[in-house]
Amino acid sequence: MDVVQPIRGEKGATPIGLDADSHGTEHRAIVDTHRHPIGPKLAAKMAERGFYDPKQELPQTNTQDLIGYREFYDLEYAMPKAREEGVTLCLASNGGEVEWFARDLLKVSTGDALKILNDEYLEIRDRYPGEFALMANAHALEENCRPIVEEMLRKGGAKAIAVASSYGDGSDRAFLDSPKAEWLWEFAAANDIVVHIHPPMLSVGHEVLMQYRLNEAVGRPFDSTVNGARMIASGLFDRHPKLQVLIVHMGGELASVLGRLEFNWRLNYKGIRNPPAGKPYKNDRPPSDYFKTNILVDCMGFNPIGLRAAVEMCGVDRVVFGSDYGPIPYGIKEHVQIVEDVLPSPAERELVFWKTSNRVFRLGLVDTDLVTPAFHQSR
Numbered sequence: 197m198d199v200v201q202p203i204r205g206e207k208g209a210t211p212i213g214l215d216a217d218s219h220g221t222e223h224r225a226i227v228d229t230h231r232h233p234i235g236p237k238l239a240a241k242m243a244e245r246g247f248y249d250p251k252q253e254l255p256q257t258n259t260q261d262l263i264g265y266r267e268f269y270d271l272e273y274a275m276p277k278a279r280e281e282g283v284t285l286c287l288a289s290n291g292g293e294v295e296w297f298a299r300d301l302l303k304v305s306t307g308d309a310l311k312i313l314n315d316e317y318l319e320i321r322d323r324y325p326g327e328f329a330l331m332a333n334a335h336a337l338e339e340n341c342r343p344i345v346e347e348m349l350r351k352g353g354a355k356a357i358a359v360a361s362s363y364g365d366g367s368d369r370a371f372l373d374s375p376k377a378e379w380l381w382e383f384a385a386a387n388d389i390v391v392h393i394h395p396p397m398l399s400v401g402h403e404v405l406m407q408y409r410l411n412e413a414v415g416r417p418f419d420s421t422v423n424g425a426r427m428i429a430s431g432l433f434d435r436h437p438k439l440q441v442l443i444v445h446m447g448g449e450l451a452s453v454l455g456r457l458e459f460n461w462r463l464n465y466k467g468i469r470n471p472p473a474g475k476p477y478k479n480d481r482p483p484s485d486y487f488k489t490n491i492l493v494d495c496m497g498f499n500p501i502g503l504r505a506a507v508e509m510c511g512v513d514r515v516v517f518g519s520d521y522g523p524i525p526y527g528i529k530e531h532v533q534i535v536e537d538v539l540p541s542p543a544e545r546e547l548v549f550w551k552t553s554n555r556v557f558r559l560g561l562v563d564t565d566l567v568t569p570a571f572h573q574s575r
């Protein structure tokens with residue numbers, strides 16, 4: 197198979213500034229791994245397709261009940277706000293929405309949609325030098341998008357591959373334990389590239405969730421949960437022991453159902469004379485094990501209980517900072533505060549804020565911890 201060369205910071209290492217302001221507050225490095233920027237071209241396309249009316253005030257909703265804020269449609273407006281709230285580098289992804297972009301918004305093939313998204317990303321990266329690293333968006337179940345993904349990794353310098361946790365709808369909805377996704381796991385594991393997994397716009401069960409914004413609050417994390425359970429149970433991580441995936445939104449609801457997965461795996465179909473084909477668990481290790489070896493999560497969830505559970509589930513070195521800022525028009529500061537409240541240790545906070553991202557995405561950021569004390573003494 198084609199192997200992508202390891203991707204390192206092409207322009208050399210980027211120093212991270214750790215400074216102190218007049219109040220003595222530490223300016224820390226924060227890598228936001230969960231951002232969905234769109235540029236002016238895609239915003240115009242969304243207006244053209246009637247997703248929002250640029251002449252009217254934002255926020256707006258539409259016939260699909262997609263609520264759009266200025267922070268999403270207007271990157272020029274959102275960037276200073278994200279900077280002010282402390283983000284020093286964002287990782288751009290739209291893996292959850294590739295199918296929606298292709299089918300509903302752009303009305304083109306998956307491949308063409310990916311190319312349009314990639315072009316927009318490269319423009320965004322150039323417009324905000326040093327503030328964006330990119331992910332290569334992909335359709336996990338369409339292997340024919342692989343050359344576009346490879347190009348985005350090799351030439352575009354992408355740091356991860358971004359996909360949706362499910363595709364399709366109703367009884368045809370497929371998750372990432374589908375044999376069609378096997379190419380992706382082989383490719384990602386062989387090239388040591390993290391796969392970022394985000395729920396789709398309309399989650400599993402959305403038909404009964406289109407009230408009180410439950411598709412967002414409950415449905416999307418549920419999609420991540422079903423997918424995470426299926427990935428583990430299918431033995432995917434046993435087949436690809438080196439594979440690293442990042443499940444957004446604190447891993448959906450996986451932390452709260454982990455015990456249930458454990459006892460179901462333990463009982464499995466043992467004692468059943470003729471277990472139904474395809475239904476028994478295939479994984480070798482207890483489900484909770486894979487969170488320590490293959491699954492990372494981000495901190496997006498606005499809740500210290502969730503963050504504590506995520507840290508306990510994965511270990512503090514497998515939880516990364518992610519805000520979802522843009523589609524969610526606020527919250528970076530709150531996320532930072534929750535990380536600080538849950539993790540009193542500065543060393544552990546740094547892991548979440550940037551060190552783990554730096555390691556797993558190979559961002560090439562330089563640890564300036566060693567020079568910081570000297571800097572402070574000189575003031």
Ligand SMILES: [Zn+2]
Pocket residue numbers: 230232394444520
């Ligand atoms: Zn998101």
